[in-house]
Amino acid sequence: MLGGYMVAVVTPFKNGKIDVAAFEKYIDHMVNSGVSGIVVCGSTGESLSLSMQEKTELMGIASSINNGRIRLIGGVISSTTDDCVELIKQTEKYVENFLCICPFYVKPSPQQIYYHFEKLSDATSRGIILYNNPGRVGVNINFDTFRKLCDLKNIVAVKECAPDLSRFSLWRSEVKEDFSFLIGNDDVACGALAMGARGVISVSANVAPILCVKMYNAFMQNNLEEFGVLRDSLAPLHELMFAEPSPAPTKYALSRLGIISNELRRPLLPIGVELQTKIDDLMCRLELI
Numbered sequence: 359m360l361g362g363y364m365v366a367v368v369t370p371f372k373n374g375k376i377d378v379a380a381f382e383k384y385i386d387h388m389v390n391s392g393v394s395g396i397v398v399c400g401s402t403g404e405s406l407s408l409s410m411q412e413k414t415e416l417m418g419i420a421s422s423i424n425n426g427r428i429r430l431i432g433g434v435i436s437s438t439t440d441d442c443v444e445l446i447k448q449t450e451k452y453v454e455n456f457l458c459i460c461p462f463y464v465k466p467s468p469q470q471i472y473y474h475f476e477k478l479s480d481a482t483s484r485g486i487i488l489y490n491n492p493g494r495v496g497v498n499i500n501f502d503t504f505r506k507l508c509d510l511k512n513i514v515a516v517k518e519c520a521p522d523l524s525r526f527s528l529w530r531s532e533v534k535e536d537f538s539f540l541i542g543n544d545d546v547a548c549g550a551l552a553m554g555a556r557g558v559i560s561v562s563a564n565v566a567p568i569l570c571v572k573m574y575n576a577f578m579q580n581n582l583e584e585f586g587v588l589r590d591s592l593a594p595l596h597e598l599m600f601a602e603p604s605p606a607p608t609k610y611a612l613s614r615l616g617i618i619s620n621e622l623r624r625p626l627l628p629i630g631v632e633l634q635t636k637i638d639d640l641m642c643r644l645e646l647i
Contacts, residue, residue, distance in 0.1 A: 360455070360487070360515045360538035361557040362394025363574045364429070365564055366402035368605045369416060370618035376412055378419065380618045385423040387617060391567035394557070395429030396420065397457055401494070402561055402605045405435040407623040414448045421452035431487065434458040439474050443481045450482050457517060457559075459489040465496045468503040475507050485514035491542065492520055501529065508533045517542045517559050518550075526553035544596040548589050551577055561604060562595050565611040566644060591644065598637050602629045611637050614647055 365388055370380040388396055398420045399405045399413045408416070417432050424430050432453040434442045438461070446456055458478055460471055479486055488507060492498035498520055499507075507513050515538035518525060523546060526539050541550035544562045551558070551574075563570040573588035599607045606622055606629045613620035614637070620628050629637075641647045 359536050359556070360395075360429070360485075360540065363392075363563055363567075363571045364395035364397060364431070364540075364557060364559045365393045365567060366397040366400045366433075366542075366559055366561055367420075368564065368609055368612065368618070369399070369403045369408065370609075370612075371621040371623065372619060374623075376416065377619065377621075381416065381419055382423050384612070384617050385420050388564070388567065389424050389427050391563075392571040393428065393563055393567050395431055396424070397431045397433055397559055398453075399435070400431075400433030400457055400559075401435055401459075401491075402564075402608065403433060404605065404623055404626070405433050410441075410445060410448070413445060417449045417452040429454050431455045431457050434478070437461045437463050439477050442474075442478055446478060446481045446484075450484050453484065455485040455487055455514065456482065457487045457489050459491060460495045460497060460499060462495040468500060471497070471499060471503055472506055475513065476510060479510040479512055483512065485512050486510075487540070488513060488516040489542070490516060490518050490520055494519075501532075504529065505532055508537060514538065515540055518555075519543055523549055523553045526550055526555050530554050544599065545593070547596075548573075548577070548585075561599050561608055562592060564605075564608050565599070565615070565641070566592065566595060566646060569644065594640055595644070598633065598640060601633050601636075607633060607637060610634060611641065614638065614641060 370377040430453045432449050434456050436442050490499045517540045519542040538556045540557045541547050541555045542559050547558045576585035610629050612618045
């Protein structure tokens with residue numbers, strides 16, 4: 359059953375190409391940090407700027423470096439069903455699960471959403487995590503569609519980014535017992551855990567994985583005093599990681615840790631000096647640098 363604190367990793371570049379050496383170092387660093395899983399080629403990984411070949415290469419590298427130590431999840435971020443199926447077929451040998459977003463821009467109907475995920479389910483024996491992100495996609499998976507999707511053989515979890523946290527409590531009793539509800543927004547992760555989410559797919563954990571995992575463990579162990587301290591300490595980090603378009607703030611922070619270079623693919627640009635200063639100050643306060 360999926361759970362714990364997982365991290366959506368970035369994709370390091372050097373002179374416009376994937377920086378393989380940095381990616382290997384970075385994946386090993388994240389695997390050793392205590393997180394329970396990593397998502398490769400998700401939206402935080404600038405998936406929309408990656409070719410099919412690059413995505414396959416990245417998942418292969420991550421699989422080799424991880425070597426089965428923690429859960430490896432492949433991001434499937436495309437607006438066409440055929441492209442999603444093709445990526446799944448090329449990479450299922452590398453990953454345990456796929457994180458599949460609802461097709462974006464085209465604003466599919468509930469029937470079309472179901473058809474899309476049914477085809478993805480048929481394409482693999484790997485577990486599929488529904489990725490509901492209406493802010494980016496333009497449509498929200500409704501309850502009837504969600505309930506039907508959960509009946510598919512290998513739909514095992516949902517990464518929820520809708521603003522309504524009541525889904526975590528109201529919908530949880532309507533699905534199979536081993537289905538996992540995951541929150542994809544760092545800023546409301548604590549509230550989602552209290553509402554019944556089993557885990558987090560995090561951006562902030564790129565920068566402070568040990569602290570994020572400590573916070574999660576404190577909550578699960580009912581150590582509310584430690585949980586409260588860590589929750590409040592990490593709250594500014596969640597805000598700063600999205601103060602400019604993601605993953606630019608995260609890549610800057612990782613560059614300050616000496617893990618990757620601060621390079622993105624257009625139209626994304628490195629963050630401004632003012633945000634750099636705020637991130638530096640916070641990382642010093644959290645004793646990260």
